[in-house]
Amino acid sequence: MRLQSLAIPAVLTLAALPAHAEDTGRYRLEKSPDGYVRMDTQTGAMSICQEQSGQLVCKLAADERRAFQDEVERLQGEVKTLDRRVTKLENSLTARMESKLPTEEEFDKTMGYMERFFRRFMGIAKELEKEDQGNAGKPAPDRT
Template structure:
């Protein structure tokens, strides 16, 4: 409990400093502590504990974040398992529902009316084209 309070006393100034972060500074702020570093994401406020080993810095989630992450992972795992079980037992439809005869007839009626109107437009345009095109009985001279 005492280390938690000491850690909180260390982290509180980091959060306050992150809130007043200048525009030109980076997103993450690192502060050294006795065990390594604490990395603060100045945008989200999330903190990670980082340790240095062999010249590399390794960061891990804080305990609260880790617990939330594991709960979400467990929830998603259970959901996937339930979906897989439903698929195996036939609970999920493997085939899409085919349209009924009534739906097909209604769709075909709409398509038929559309095609008839389209063909009427084509015939009208062809008739107008014949009226406006010049009637030539002779072929022009090619010289």
């Protein structure tokens, strides 16, 4: 009885998978002596599928797995290279930023320039204001 309860879901699963694969058109499932071979029609990836505990379990084919592992290793190497470059760039940027910051003396000198500029600017603004107050009763000149 237990074997029968496992066989029915397995048959239903196997029957449904080819129909679903044909509906979407992406995967093609073919019977093989050891189980099934599933092919992704978009990428060409092949998987070996076997029935286990009433379910279809698929694993990448050996050559596909090697290609996949090679790609993973290549990408890991690329990530390490990029990490080293980022670290190098961050270190050089930090060094440049530290060397670009003004000394306390340079900062005080710059603030002195700014203070003198603003004092002169405010002096000019006050003089203009006095001139405007002195001309308050006079008509404005024609500016055409």
